[in-house]
């Protein structure tokens with residue numbers, strides 16, 4: 001138990017769908033235009049609270065890559081993978097980055113935990129001073 005150190009994130013976070021452990025910030029999304037076999041996937045430059053599985057060679061649409069699956073550090077469910085090495089030169093930018101499969105995570109737009117408070121602004125109306133009183137008399 002004492003070995004589970006979760007890194008807290010602040011802002012628009014993506015969380016594990018199963019246990020809601022915080023995983024990544026929307027600001028760290030490098031690309032939303034990835035596909036996995038299950039649908040959409042996002043490429044993140046940084047992901048926390050995951051552990052990395054064994055490296056393996058995987059042939060993807062963009063060529064051969066060495067990747068490791070990544071798992072939620074709390075509940076152990078698979079979340080996506082990490083690019084360790086890209087064998088194709090123009091894919092090297094992905095090395096060290098992480099894929100989160102969209103259907104495995106909850107996005108910041110998916111949970112309405114943060115209601116935006118409408119701050120009521122008090123309108124200060126300037127009272128116009130009329131020299132001419134309408135129908136009221138100023139009594140001394």
Ligand SMILES: [Zn+2]
Nearest residue numbers: 016019072075
């Ligand atoms: Zn989890």
